[in-house]
Amino acid sequence: MAAATQSPPPPADGIRGPPLLEVVGLVKHFPIKSGLFGRAGAIVRAVDGVSFAVEAGETLGIVGESGCGKSTTARLIMNLIAPDRGTIRFSGKPVGTTALSLKAYRAQVQMVFQDSYASLNPRMTIEDSIAYGPMVHGIAASDAVRRARRLLDRVGLDPRRFAGRYPHELSGGQRQRVNIARALALEPKVLLLDEAVSALDKSVEAQVLNLLLDLKDEFGLTYIFISHDLEVVRFMASRVMVMYLGLVAEIGPTEALYAGSRHPYTQALLGSLLSMDPDRRTEKAPLAGDPPNPIDPPAGCRFHTRCAFAEAVCSARVPAPRPTRAGYEVACHMADQDSGHSRAEGSAA
Amino acid sequence: MRPSAEPILAIAGLTVTFTGGAKPVRALDGVDLTLGRGEVVALLGESGSGKSVTLRSVLRLHPQKTTRIQGSIRVDGIDVMALRGRALTDLRGRTASMVFQEPMLALDPVYTVGRQITEAILQHEAISTAEAHARALDLFERVRIPSPARRLAAYPHEMSGGMRQRAMIALALSSRPKILLADEPTTALDATVQVQILLLLRELQRELGLSVIFVTHDISVAVEVADRIAVMYAGRIVEIGTVRDVIRAPRHPYTIGLLSTRAHGGRLTGKRLPAIPGSPPDLANLPPGCAFAPRCALVLDRCRSAAPDAEPLGPGHLVRCWRSADTAGGSAAVPLSSEQRI
Numbered sequence: 001m002a003a004a005t006q007s008p009p010p011p012a013d014g015i016r017g018p019p020l021l022e023v024v025g026l027v028k029h030f031p032i033k034s035g036l037f038g039r040a041g042a043i044v045r046a047v048d049g050v051s052f053a054v055e056a057g058e059t060l061g062i063v064g065e066s067g068c069g070k071s072t073t074a075r076l077i078m079n080l081i082a083p084d085r086g087t088i089r090f091s092g093k094p095v096g097t098t099a100l101s102l103k104a105y106r107a108q109v110q111m112v113f114q115d116s117y118a119s120l121n122p123r124m125t126i127e128d129s130i131a132y133g134p135m136v137h138g139i140a141a142s143d144a145v146r147r148a149r150r151l152l153d154r155v156g157l158d159p160r161r162f163a164g165r166y167p168h169e170l171s172g173g174q175r176q177r178v179n180i181a182r183a184l185a186l187e188p189k190v191l192l193l194d195e196a197v198s199a200l201d202k203s204v205e206a207q208v209l210n211l212l213l214d215l216k217d218e219f220g221l222t223y224i225f226i227s228h229d230l231e232v233v234r235f236m237a238s239r240v241m242v243m244y245l246g247l248v249a250e251i252g253p254t255e256a257l258y259a260g261s262r263h264p265y266t267q268a269l270l271g272s273l274l275s276m277d278p279d280r281r282t283e284k285a286p287l288a289g290d291p292p293n294p295i296d297p298p299a300g301c302r303f304h305t306r307c308a309f310a311e312a313v314c315s316a317r318v319p320a321p322r323p324t325r326a327g328y329e330v331a332c333h334m335a336d337q338d339s340g341h342s343r344a345e346g347s348a349a
Numbered sequence: 350m351r352p353s354a355e356p357i358l359a360i361a362g363l364t365v366t367f368t369g370g371a372k373p374v375r376a377l378d379g380v381d382l383t384l385g386r387g388e389v390v391a392l393l394g395e396s397g398s399g400k401s402v403t404l405r406s407v408l409r410l411h412p413q414k415t416t417r418i419q420g421s422i423r424v425d426g427i428d429v430m431a432l433r434g435r436a437l438t439d440l441r442g443r444t445a446s447m448v449f450q451e452p453m454l455a456l457d458p459v460y461t462v463g464r465q466i467t468e469a470i471l472q473h474e475a476i477s478t479a480e481a482h483a484r485a486l487d488l489f490e491r492v493r494i495p496s497p498a499r500r501l502a503a504y505p506h507e508m509s510g511g512m513r514q515r516a517m518i519a520l521a522l523s524s525r526p527k528i529l530l531a532d533e534p535t536t537a538l539d540a541t542v543q544v545q546i547l548l549l550l551r552e553l554q555r556e557l558g559l560s561v562i563f564v565t566h567d568i569s570v571a572v573e574v575a576d577r578i579a580v581m582y583a584g585r586i587v588e589i590g591t592v593r594d595v596i597r598a599p600r601h602p603y604t605i606g607l608l609s610t611r612a613h614g615g616r617l618t619g620k621r622l623p624a625i626p627g628s629p630p631d632l633a634n635l636p637p638g639c640a641f642a643p644r645c646a647l648v649l650d651r652c653r654s655a656a657p658d659a660e661p662l663g664p665g666h667l668v669r670c671w672r673s674a675d676t677a678g679g680s681a682a683v684p685l686s687s688e689q690r691i
Contacts, residue, residue, distance in 0.1 A: 065539035066510070171628040172396075201395035202566065203603075203644075206610040206624035213621060228540065231611070235622070272540040274547075274569035278592040281573055285545040289495075290509035 018092030019053035020222055021077070021109070021190055026050045026086035028072055032295065044294050046072040048246035050086075051321075054190070059216070059223040061237030061254065063230060063269065067294045068243040070226050074194045077224070078111050107137055110183035114195035116175035120167040120182075127152065127163035130182045137186060144185075151181035154218075155211060173204035177211065184219065194226045209236065230273055234258055239327070242266045245294055245302040248321050252328035262330040265303045301333065313340045355426065357527055357560045358384035358407065358445075362420035365402055365584075369415030372633040376402040378584040380420070381659065384528070389554060389561040391571035391592075394581035397629055400564045403581075404530050407562070408441050425527060443473050445528035450536050452517035456505040462516045463501030466523050473524045488519040492549060511542035515549065522553070529554070531563045535570060547573050568607065572596055577665070580604045583630050583640035586659070590666035600668045600676045602645045602683045609680040623685035639671070646684050647672040 030044040047069040054060050062070045075081045077088060079095065079102055090108060093100040113119045120129055130148035135141055149159040155177040167175055176196065183191055193212070197205045209232065216223060225236045233240060234254060241251040242263065250263040261267050271286035287306050292298060298305045304314035313333050321331040324345075333339035365377040377399045384390050392400040405411055407422060409429060422429040424444055432440055449455040457465055463485055470481040482501075489497035492515040505513055514534060521529060531550065535543040551574055554561055565571050571578050572592055579589040580601065588601040599605045606625040627644040636642060642652040652671050659667040668676075676682050 065541065173628050201629060202568075202607060203395060203610060203625040204628060206622040207626070210621045210624055230540070268541055272544045274544075274573050276569050276572055276596065278572055278596065282544055282548065285541070285548055287541040288545070290511040290542055291539065293509075 018089065020056040020091060021054040021224075022089040022092075023053070023073075023077065024051050024087050024089070026073065026076055026088070027084045028069075028076055028081065029084055042295050045246045045297055046294055047076060047083075048297075050243070050246070050248055052241055052248065052251060054222060054224060056189070056222055057220065058238045059225050059236050061233035061240040062224065062226045062243060063228065063233050063240060064243035064249075065228065065269075065291050067245065067291055069246040069294070070243050071194055072246075073243070074111065074192055074224070074226055077192060078109065079106070103137075107186040108188050109190040109192060110186060110188040111192040111194060112176070112179050112183050112196040114198050116172055116179055116199065117167055119179055120175060122167055125164050125166060126157075126170070126178045127159070129167075129178065130185050133182065133185045147185060148181070151184055152178075154184075154215070155181045156207075157181075171204075173200055173208060176200060176208055180208075180211065180215070184215065187219075188221075190222045190224065192224045192226070195228065196225075197232065198227060198229065205232070212236070230269060242269065245292065245297045247302060247318075248329070248331060249303065250330050250332075251321070252330075256328060262324060262328075262335050263303075263332045264307050264309055264334075268306075301331075309334060309341075309343055311341055354386050356383040357386045357425055358382075358562075359423045360403070360407070360420070361422075363403070363406060363422065364419040365399075365406060365411065366417040367411075367415060368417055369412070370633070373417075374632045375635060376584050376632060377406070378656075380584075380586055382579060382586065382589075384560050384562060386560055387554075387558045388577070389563060389575045391563045391565055391575035391578045392581055393565060393568060393571050393578055395566055395629055397583070397632055398581040399584040400566075400581050401532055402584075404447070404532055404562060404564050407445060407528075407530060408447060409437060439473075442469065442524040442526065444526060445530055446521040446524055446526040447530040447532060448514075448517055448521045448534045450533040452510075452513040453505060455517055456513065456520070458505055461502050461504055462508070462520075463503075466501070466516075466520050469520055469523045485519070485523070488523055489516070491522070491553070492516070492519045494519070510538055511545060514538060514542075514546055518546075518549070518553070522557070527560060529559045529561045531561060533564055533566070536565070536567070543570075550574060568596070568611070580607075583635060584632065585640065585656070585669060586667075587641065587670070588666075588668045589659075590663070594663065594666045598666075598677075599679065600662055600666070600673050601641075601670050602647055602672070602676060603641050605676065605679055605683045606644075606685055609685060623680070625685060639669070647675060647682075 026047055027049055028047040030046055032042040050073060064070050076083050088095045090100055090105055095105045096102050127145060127148045130151055131144035134144040134147055149163055152159040152162055157174060157177055197208050200208060215221060225233060227233050237254050240254050240257050242249045244265050250261060250266045261270060268286040274282060289306060292305060300315040300317055301319050304310040319331045319333045321329040322336055323329050324335050333341040334343045335345055337344050360380055360382040363377055363380040367374045367376055380403055392403060394400045429440060456462060466485040467481040470484050485501055486497055489501060494500050494512060494515050535546045538546060563574050575592055577591055578595040579586045582603050588595060588604045595604060599608055609623050610625055625644055630640050638653045638655050639657060642648045649671060657669045657671045659669050660673055661667050662673060
């Protein structure tokens with residue numbers, strides 16, 4: 001069934017077609033209902049104008065702290081919630097239109113959540129959980145079960161031992177393998193991994209990261225990898241997008257971003273990484289205080305309240321993401337020579 | 350560590366079994382641990398390793414009916430296991446107090462944080478409410494809460510995560526404890542906030558001369574705060590030593606594995622990580638020998654039949670491993686599997 005709506009194969013290297021997944025001007029505000037503790041009219045600006053593209057075969061990492069909008073972005077991409085504004089295009093086709101139905105799109109883009117237990121039906125064997133999606137999409141039950149068993153084997157769980165088990169009989173790492181197998185059951189092109197390894201113990205996390213790398217090669221997958229863990233993102237991602245309070249702060253190739261980030265917020269995030277060296281302990285926290293509340297975020301650049309380089313322009317105008325070099329964008333007045341910021345790149349000052 | 354002084358906390362042969370479920374769960378098995386005065390020891394381990402159980406045992410927080418405890422715990426020379434009634438209440442708070450991972454759950458949502466702190470102070474000291482309030486204000490300044498007077502009147506839900514954890518620390522310090530028990534106090538915090546809280550705890554520890562047990566699953570956090578690290582696995586301390594010993598010359602295959610399996614510094618981007626195979630054991634069905642044996646690259650028959658005792662490798666560096674003579678080479682000596690099947 002999915003084959004009927006399949007897009008043409010991606011263009012060969014060098015010829016750039018539309019990106020595999022493109023998000024344009026995504027906005028999602030959550031009004032806070034007035035009630036007993038009502039703050040009538042308050043709005044959580046969870047995602048406030050986010051645009052980015054994901055190319056076939058890459059891993060885009062999304063990092064940021066709580067309230068930055070990374071999980072809302074994930075839910076918007078999956079269409080689990082409807083955006084207030086903005087569009088999502090898959091292989092150039094707008095999602096949820098006659099060109100690409102939501103059902104066909106969802107077969108192409110699948111998600112793995114942080115909580116491996118909550119995302120499985122406790123009353124279904126894991127084999128049935130994996131086979132369920134394909135059956136909904138019109139695959140015969142026997143074929144779906146065969147596919148489930150093949151995938152279980154592929155994610156490192158022997159189907160003879162595991163197929164008939166229930167989620168509570170598995171460890172966290174095993175359950176997350178099941179969730180990955182289930183996400184792959186519809187043969188998607190994109191996997192959206194939202195803190196997918198964050199709840200796992202470190203010794204198990206490495207196994208699952210390795211598995212994800214292998215599966216990506218084997219099935220030609222594209223990943224969107226959301227995490228608060230900068231080390232893990234650095235390991236997984238080819239490009240990284242840093243979000244702050246509902247906006248993109250910086251996006252660029254992983255090593256360029258980790259080695260020479262241009263946004264003061266990214267620099268502070270990276271500066272918060274602990275050294276693992278008892279002789280070089282952190283002596284000063286890069287930032288004071290917590291991230292502000294996404295209800296009524298600061299005017300102008302949302303980071304200006306915590307930024308060491310903030311000037312008048314920063315509280316007056318929102319910096320637009322602008323390209324600083326190929327494939328690299330920074331939303332900071334210091335990266336814009338015409339912004340009027342005294343430290344702006346190439347400014348007369 | 351001041352070897353001359355008696356340690357403020359001495360745990361010996363602590364074995365804790367929970368009997369409330371269908372099968373008894375042996376959460377701790379023969380834990381020996383001392384904490385020197387003014388010392389910070391990190392208990393490092395994964396879920397189920399026994400690190401939080403150890404911490405809670407010190408305050409006797411386990412339900413009496415469904416917990417079987419053997420071994421001894423002495424705090425400042427007092428036998429904790431023998432305490433009853435008022436003496437036990439005094440231990441909790443006045444001698445040792447705890448900072449939890451989730452301040453939102455530890456603080457009472459229906460009282461202001463200021464009221465909770467003054468109440469705690471009045472519980473332990475015979476002073477006036479006004480004096481207690483002044484102390485609370487002083488504590489809020491100590492933990493660097495901006496506009497402290499205003500924040501004392503706030504309810505927990507009105508504070509941000511980092512601010513709540515500062516308030517929790519103020520509450521824990523309000524009874525002037527000698528020992529601070531910190532149970533993953535920065536795990537729920539964002540990275541930029543975690544650093545602030547770690548620096549605050551380090552500063553308070555130095556200023557107040559606190560003795561601290563710091564429970565964490567994150568090695569880098571342990572390195573940041575601790576003098577010594579005790580690595581726990583399946584209810585036992587499998588390796589203990591100074592931070593430098595444990596980080597730079599780890600000798601237990603589990604510690605070695607944990608250190609080399611980290612995606613760290615981008616050195617391995619996109620390549621497969623060395624991984625410890627398998628999963629942590631089920632505490633209700635522990636193997637008879639070393640609990641790490643099923644996942645260990647150096648396993649021998651002996652490892653499966655008998656658990657090794659703690660063996661000293663250097664001053665204060667102990668490891669529980671039959672193969673400790675062969676692990677000096679670190680990750681080169683203990684190859685990690687890249688096997689996918691589990």
